[in-house]
Amino acid sequence: MTIEIIIQAVISGILMGCIYALIAAGLSLIFGLMGIVNFAHGEHLMLSMFFSFWLWTLLGLDPIFSLPIVLTILAISGIFTHYFLIRFILKAKMLVQICATFGLSVFLRSLAQFLWTPDFRNVKNPLIEGRIEVAGIFIGQPQLFASFVCLLSFLFLYLFITKTETGLALQATAQDYQAAETLGINSNKIFALGWAIGLGCVGIAGSMMSNYFFIFPDVGINFALYAFVAVALGGFGSILGSLIAGLIVGLIESLGGLLIDPSYKLLYVFFIYLIIVIYRPQGLFGK
Amino acid sequence: MSIILKVNKLSKSFGGIHANRNITFEVKKGEILGIIGPNGAGKSTLFDLITGYTKPDSGSVIFNEQSINNKKPHLISKLGIGRTFQKLKPFHDQTLLENVIVGALATGLSLEKAKLKSLEIIDLVDLIEKRHHFAKELSTGQLKRLELARAMATNPNLLMIDEVTGGVDQKTVPGLIEIIKKLNSLGVTIITIEHNMRVIMSLSNRILALDRGKKIAFDEPKEIQENEKVIDAYLGGVEVATN
Amino acid sequence: MIDHTNLLLTEAKQESLWPINFKFIYIIVIAIVILILFPFSKPQDFHIHLMIMVFLYAVMSQSWNVIAGFSGQISLGHVVFFGIGGYTSSFLFIEYGLTPWIGILIGMFFSIIVAILIGIPMLRLSGHYFAIATLLIGFSFQIIFQRWDLIGAASGLWIPLIWENSWFNLQFHDSKIPYYYIFLTIFILTYLFAWLLYKSKIGFKLRAIRDDPQASASLGISVSQYKIIAFIISAAIISPMGSLFAQYILVIDPERMFSFEISIIILLIVVMGGIGNVWGPLLGTIILIPLSEYSRIYFGGTGGSIDLLIYGLLIMIICIFRPEGLISLIPNKLIRKIKV
Numbered sequence: 001m002t003i004e005i006i007i008q009a010v011i012s013g014i015l016m017g018c019i020y021a022l023i024a025a026g027l028s029l030i031f032g033l034m035g036i037v038n039f040a041h042g043e044h045l046m047l048s049m050f051f052s053f054w055l056w057t058l059l060g061l062d063p064i065f066s067l068p069i070v071l072t073i074l075a076i077s078g079i080f081t082h083y084f085l086i087r088f089i090l091k092a093k094m095l096v097q098i099c100a101t102f103g104l105s106v107f108l109r110s111l112a113q114f115l116w117t118p119d120f121r122n123v124k125n126p127l128i129e130g131r132i133e134v135a136g137i138f139i140g141q142p143q144l145f146a147s148f149v150c151l152l153s154f155l156f157l158y159l160f161i162t163k164t165e166t167g168l169a170l171q172a173t174a175q176d177y178q179a180a181e182t183l184g185i186n187s188n189k190i191f192a193l194g195w196a197i198g199l200g201c202v203g204i205a206g207s208m209m210s211n212y213f214f215i216f217p218d219v220g221i222n223f224a225l226y227a228f229v230a231v232a233l234g235g236f237g238s239i240l241g242s243l244i245a246g247l248i249v250g251l252i253e254s255l256g257g258l259l260i261d262p263s264y265k266l267l268y269v270f271f272i273y274l275i276i277v278i279y280r281p282q283g284l285f286g287k
Numbered sequence: 288m289s290i291i292l293k294v295n296k297l298s299k300s301f302g303g304i305h306a307n308r309n310i311t312f313e314v315k316k317g318e319i320l321g322i323i324g325p326n327g328a329g330k331s332t333l334f335d336l337i338t339g340y341t342k343p344d345s346g347s348v349i350f351n352e353q354s355i356n357n358k359k360p361h362l363i364s365k366l367g368i369g370r371t372f373q374k375l376k377p378f379h380d381q382t383l384l385e386n387v388i389v390g391a392l393a394t395g396l397s398l399e400k401a402k403l404k405s406l407e408i409i410d411l412v413d414l415i416e417k418r419h420h421f422a423k424e425l426s427t428g429q430l431k432r433l434e435l436a437r438a439m440a441t442n443p444n445l446l447m448i449d450e451v452t453g454g455v456d457q458k459t460v461p462g463l464i465e466i467i468k469k470l471n472s473l474g475v476t477i478i479t480i481e482h483n484m485r486v487i488m489s490l491s492n493r494i495l496a497l498d499r500g501k502k503i504a505f506d507e508p509k510e511i512q513e514n515e516k517v518i519d520a521y522l523g524g525v526e527v528a529t530n
Numbered sequence: 531m532i533d534h535t536n537l538l539l540t541e542a543k544q545e546s547l548w549p550i551n552f553k554f555i556y557i558i559v560i561a562i563v564i565l566i567l568f569p570f571s572k573p574q575d576f577h578i579h580l581m582i583m584v585f586l587y588a589v590m591s592q593s594w595n596v597i598a599g600f601s602g603q604i605s606l607g608h609v610v611f612f613g614i615g616g617y618t619s620s621f622l623f624i625e626y627g628l629t630p631w632i633g634i635l636i637g638m639f640f641s642i643i644v645a646i647l648i649g650i651p652m653l654r655l656s657g658h659y660f661a662i663a664t665l666l667i668g669f670s671f672q673i674i675f676q677r678w679d680l681i682g683a684a685s686g687l688w689i690p691l692i693w694e695n696s697w698f699n700l701q702f703h704d705s706k707i708p709y710y711y712i713f714l715t716i717f718i719l720t721y722l723f724a725w726l727l728y729k730s731k732i733g734f735k736l737r738a739i740r741d742d743p744q745a746s747a748s749l750g751i752s753v754s755q756y757k758i759i760a761f762i763i764s765a766a767i768i769s770p771m772g773s774l775f776a777q778y779i780l781v782i783d784p785e786r787m788f789s790f791e792i793s794i795i796i797l798l799i800v801v802m803g804g805i806g807n808v809w810g811p812l813l814g815t816i817i818l819i820p821l822s823e824y825s826r827i828y829f830g831g832t833g834g835s836i837d838l839l840i841y842g843l844l845i846m847i848i849c850i851f852r853p854e855g856l857i858s859l860i861p862n863k864l865i866r867k868i869k870v
Binding site for chain 3: 037097114263266270278
């Protein structure tokens with residue numbers, strides 16, 4: 001156990017954390033806006049990875065170039081999801097809301113399995129590959145690039161939410177959608193927008209990860225679990241919280257895997273979740 | 288006359304807001320105590336503090352010679368305090384009868400006896416025909432009576448009623464007043480928060496007036512109506528009804 | 531006026547709280563008789579297997595109904611107790627030759643302990659937080675058992691095949707019919723229990739905390755206590771099914787016994803059938819399990835995902851159009867009596 005190995009783990013944890021942060025931000029945004037936990041979040045991520053893969057396989061598009069396409073597809077599916085599912089359960093009991101997005105996740109996962117089989121796929125020889133070396137530490141270029149893109153997207157998201165008129169409308173609707181309506185804000189459209197952005201985040205993350213991750217129907221499950229933990233840790237509804245929490249989750253996963261045992265990574269993250277929701281249910285920055 | 292409830296220097300803050308500040312008063316057994324105050328005066332917080340839904344920062348609440356400061360709501364209920372809620376909390380997917388039976392079960396009765404007792408109380412609040420209606424099918428006024436019946440089913444010594452006339456059709460108000468008087472005549476001490484001045488002046492033996500978390504007056508209705516501080520607090524005067 | 535209401539009150543008092551619907555009782559009796567006589571009609575092996583699966587899932591989904599429908603706690607990792615039951619009885623049988631009948635009881639014991647250990651910290655959680663926590667617990671158990679060498683780790687356990695003393699060893703090799711009767715008996719007993727629970731004082735209190743925990747507290751109900759009670763009852767119902775299932779297929783592994791799919795299926799069955807209603811889980815099972823078993827035959831390898839695909843779709847449709855479940859399609863008069 002040398003310092004290099006530990007630094008290696010820290011860096012890879014932070015890099016992964018940036019990605020968790022963006023995924024969590026999407027989840028957090030949707031929840032903050034309408035109180036719905038998207039239990040299908042992981043499956044949307046999986047779909048974005050598959051779209052990226054198929055665009056590469058069928059059209060030869062490298063993930064870097066298909067990113068905008070995947071982003072758009074996911075954003076549109078967010079709007080669809082709102083109009084064809086979420087809209088009907090906004091006023092329903094929590095059980096119904098949980099079951100609805102849960103059902104969606106089951107549906108999407110089975111669909112992927114049916115259409116594309118459980119086989120593992122991956123994008124071979126992407127434009128961005130290989131490693132760079134900095135002072136004895138090896139960092140994969142795809143990972144670095146992915147994290148960079150996610151972080152940049154996060155920045156855009158943050159600026160959008162806080163500085164633009166639409167972003168402020170989003171915040172207002174999140175606080176009190178009835179009051180927002182009296183100000184002339186169409187809450188239905190805002191909700192759809194929220195879903196578009198939330199899944200858009202997932203689209204970016206998935207697209208970037210297809211550079212170096214194996215892609216298969218169940219790949220979304222673990223990410224979803226980490227995202228739930230990150231959102232709970234950061235505080236449901238807090239975008240900033242997702243960033244900090246995402247990084248923490250990434251670090252815990254990486255360091256826990258290194259210092260204790262890699263097979264139990266989920267347990268460490270789960271443990272964190274339990275501590276947080278019991279002792280500080282609102283998370284770090286939640287309401 | 289014995290004292291059933293003694294509240295001593297009760298205080299609670301949320302963040303920077305002092306919801307209740309050093310509130311002190313006592314309630315005589317069998318009386319009806321009205322609590323008034325403008326919005327934000329801390330009335331509901333006081334209720335929550337007494338019934339265990341919030342923990343006080345300092346001060347004490349003594350019920351029937353027992354300290355109940357930090358007890359949980361269900362234990363306080365078992366000791367003999369029942370309550371209704373400002374924001375109605377019926378069991379929506381259950382019938383009126385089932386709602387009240389849940390209350391009756393609090394006293395350890397068998398289901399059959401609980402049913403009989405519940406029916407009697409439902410009759411008391413004049414809703415016997417609606418006993419098999421689901422709570423979600425009832426009107427606001429009927430739901431207010433459901434909550435009263437449900438709380439009464441627990442056999443409380445002290446019943447705390449939170450704004451029973453809020454949001455109901457004016458026509459139903461006299462009916463509600465009658466019910467409260469009926470319950471009181473059965474020996475139940477009553478504390479009630481009210482915004483409707485006419486109601487509270489006619490119902491209460493004594494009135495506690497709160498403003499911005501502090502007790503500003505504690506007296507008989509006649510005196511309260513003429514109390515300067517109370518009149519000030521309501522900006523423009525209390526709607527005075529002399530009966 | 532006074533006379534009128536007194537008359538009404540007297541009438542009301544004479545009404546039974548849970549009126550007995552004789553028509554319905556006849557139907558149940560006839561159904562039970564049919565089920566008992568079924569094996570005598572020399573059915574195919576597959577049909578017996580199908581019935582066993584129906585009984586299995588009917589009981590498991592009822593278990594989930596207790597915790598989610600009766601007490602309002604949405605657990606997405608309920609399979610945990612199924613796995614504990616299965617592993618406990620199997621391990622004790624393999625290592626010590628302990629008859630699975632006792633193994634079932636010990637499995638229930640461990641499941642209850644785990645229910646309490648998990649339930650208590652989770653008391654502070656509700657709604658989404660609770661659901662997510664149960665999701666994480668479910669996966670954590672799978673991971674732990676996959677790495678636990680004592681009980682076979684990822685390869686699992688193979689229950690030694692024994693041909694003598696079938697009833698002692700709870701293994702039947704000549705025919706599935708004894709399994710059929712065992713599962714049938716447990717099925718009947720479970721539903722009888724659920725029905726009694728629903729009508730009981732505990733049933734009332736559970737429904738109260740499901741519908742409004744704060745109001746329940748004001749009526750003397752200790753929400754924590756009853757949440758744990760629901761947890762325990764629910765765990766105790768599903769645990770033996772894990773043990774019996776293990777004795778039926780005679781090979782268990784973490785993939786099968788802690789399968790997320792099982793948690794999904796029992797949730798779907800209950801939501802589809804009608805959550806909170808004693809007969810909802812049965813209705814959901816009768817529809818979904820045969821669907822699943824037959825699609826497995828028709829679609830072969832990827833059959834597994836076709837039925838889940840349909841499930842997912844069905845669940846979304848139910849949530850949008852009929853969140854109370856299919857049982858609400860049965861006209862109200864029948865329901866008011868059926869639900870009891």
